[in-house]
Amino acid sequence: MKFSELGLSNELSRAVADLGYISPTPIQKKSIPIVLMGRDILGSAQTGTGKTASFTLPMIDILASGRAKARLPRSLILAPTRELAAQVADSFENFSSYHKLSMALLIGGVSFADQNAALSKGVDVLIATPGRLLDHFERGKVLLNDVKILVIDEADRMLDMGFIPDVERIAGLLPRMRQTLFFSATLSDDIQKLGSKFVMNPKIVEVAPPATTADTVTQNLIWTDSKSKRKVLRDILRHELVKNAVVFCNRKRDISILVKSLTNHGFSAVALHGDMTQSARLEALQRFKDGEVPLMIASDVAARGLDIADLSHVFNFDVPTHAEDYVHRIGRTGRAGKSGRAFTIAASKDDHKYVSFIETLIGKPIPLIKIIDGRVIDVDSSRVENAAKTDDEKTKNKAKVRKFAGQAQKSASDKPAKLDNTKLVTEKSKPAAKIKNRNRDSELPSPPDCSGNTLAETGHVPAFLSR
Ligand code: AMP
Numbered sequence: 001m002k003f004s005e006l007g008l009s010n011e012l013s014r015a016v017a018d019l020g021y022i023s024p025t026p027i028q029k030k031s032i033p034i035v036l037m038g039r040d041i042l043g044s045a046q047t048g049t050g051k052t053a054s055f056t057l058p059m060i061d062i063l064a065s066g067r068a069k070a071r072l073p074r075s076l077i078l079a080p081t082r083e084l085a086a087q088v089a090d091s092f093e094n095f096s097s098y099h100k101l102s103m104a105l106l107i108g109g110v111s112f113a114d115q116n117a118a119l120s121k122g123v124d125v126l127i128a129t130p131g132r133l134l135d136h137f138e139r140g141k142v143l144l145n146d147v148k149i150l151v152i153d154e155a156d157r158m159l160d161m162g163f164i165p166d167v168e169r170i171a172g173l174l175p176r177m178r179q180t181l182f183f184s185a186t187l188s189d190d191i192q193k194l195g196s197k198f199v200m201n202p203k204i205v206e207v208a209p210p211a212t213t214a215d216t217v218t219q220n221l222i223w224t225d226s227k228s229k230r231k232v233l234r235d236i237l238r239h240e241l242v243k244n245a246v247v248f249c250n251r252k253r254d255i256s257i258l259v260k261s262l263t264n265h266g267f268s269a270v271a272l273h274g275d276m277t278q279s280a281r282l283e284a285l286q287r288f289k290d291g292e293v294p295l296m297i298a299s300d301v302a303a304r305g306l307d308i309a310d311l312s313h314v315f316n317f318d319v320p321t322h323a324e325d326y327v328h329r330i331g332r333t334g335r336a337g338k339s340g341r342a343f344t345i346a347a348s349k350d351d352h353k354y355v356s357f358i359e360t361l362i363g364k365p366i367p368l369i370k371i372i373d374g375r376v377i378d379v380d381s382s383r384v385e386n387a388a389k390t391d392d393e394k395t396k397n398k399a400k401v402r403k404f405a406g407q408a409q410k411s412a413s414d415k416p417a418k419l420d421n422t423k424l425v426t427e428k429s430k431p432a433a434k435i436k437n438r439n440r441d442s443e444l445p446s447p448p449d450c451s452g453n454t455l456a457e458t459g460h461v462p463a464f465l466s467r
Pocket of ligand 1: 020021022023024025028046048049050051052053307309335
């Protein structure tokens with residue numbers, strides 16, 4: 001299917017072709033015609049599915065006729081974080097290269113003056129985080145009574161971050177007669193209930209069952225003890241062909257410690273967390289996106305929704321305590337049909353519980369690996385083959401998973417020993433010293449062609465995304 005068949009203008013088809021898009025993704029196929037019809041949407045789409053284009057493209061065509069008046073934006077996109085808002089703005093600029101539409105980005109941490117200047121000229125599309133938008137509103141710099149389209153992006157994260165009262169206040173300032181597009185990574189009962197406050201007679205658009213992980217991401221779990229976590233991470237980094245990776249930590253203070261430790265060991269890493277100034281965050285992100293620094297050590301809030309092209313790896317340096325965060329974290333890789341790898345390092349007693357929450361949520365065990373003499377070993381390939389297909393199998397598998405996890409944690413602190421039923425991944429094993437030097441020079445090699453060369457399973461890549 002072509003973009004033009006969805007009812008988009010020739011200018012937009014040209015703009016997406018310039019970006020290398022060949023055909024629409026499933027969320028785009030479903031959402032674009034509905035948005036063009038003027039209907040409201042309650043949409044659930046995972047990150048990396050092309051969700052941003054599914055609302056920005058039809059919005060551009062809808063807004064193409066008409067002109068904005070000073071301080072009266074014609075459409076509003078609300079995003080939970082500054083980075084996400086900036087990313088939507090980048091997409092909007094790319095897609096509207098053949099249109100004369102104006103845009104303003106209202107995010108914290110940057111000067112009010114420039115944002116004011118943009119608002120006073122009049123904008124077709126206003127992209128904002130809720131807090132900064134309300135700041136401008138209270139200063140009388142923006143009026144919302146001309147907004148015809150409202151997008152609430154990453155609503156589940158807005159809820160987690162406590163932004164819903166702000167979003168409700170903003171929605172109350174908008175005309176009642178408007179089009180509303182409400183997107184969330186998952187459409188749980190709570191989120192649907194929340195969404196129904198904003199939309200009218202919506203079409204439900206879902207492209208993936210709630211909380212599924214993309215097939216394009218190969219996942220692995222490793223048990224160790226708390227003191228060895230940094231060594232385990234280094235071992236995997238040396239063993240794997242890491243082109244670029246986001247390493248997630250649960251606590252901000254651990255981010256700085258990990259950056260220092262990795263730097264001491266010859267790796268090149270930047271930090272990204274909510275306590276950094278906006279300019280420091282954007283600078284770190286840019287260096288990482290430009291490939292100048294291959295490792296970004298990040299918190300959930302800062303990294304949520306980030307679109308980093310061709311991210312080869314995600315590491316959970318800590319097991320996320322909310323199972324949904326696992327899905328979001330590993331969703332940073334394996335995007336737009338590319339293969340990706342996700343490693344989770346578990347160490348604490350509580351991690352048993354958190355791993356079990358995750359495996360329940362994703363409905364399958366995370367294949368276990370072990371590091372022996374600096375080499376990554378697949379401990380339990382049978383668990384992959386036995387991945388649950390029925391509820392009955394799921395229950396049995398979960399009991400098995402707990403058993404395996406317990407055994408693995410017990411043996412993690414043991415000296416390297418004989419392993420039954422293990423498989424050495426020889427294709428990927430490299431002399432550690434050689435790779436260490438390469439990392440020291442920050443010249444990390446190209447990402448692996450994961451097809452047929454994985455530690456465990458390799459996900460099916462939908463054809464439309466592989467092209
Ligand atoms: P998103 O889910 O909106 O964050 O998009 C994830 C990535 O997929 C971004 O890098 C987009 O540029 C890319 N993308 C979106 N739609 C398409 C498409 N139809 N074909 C190829 N890449 C796409």
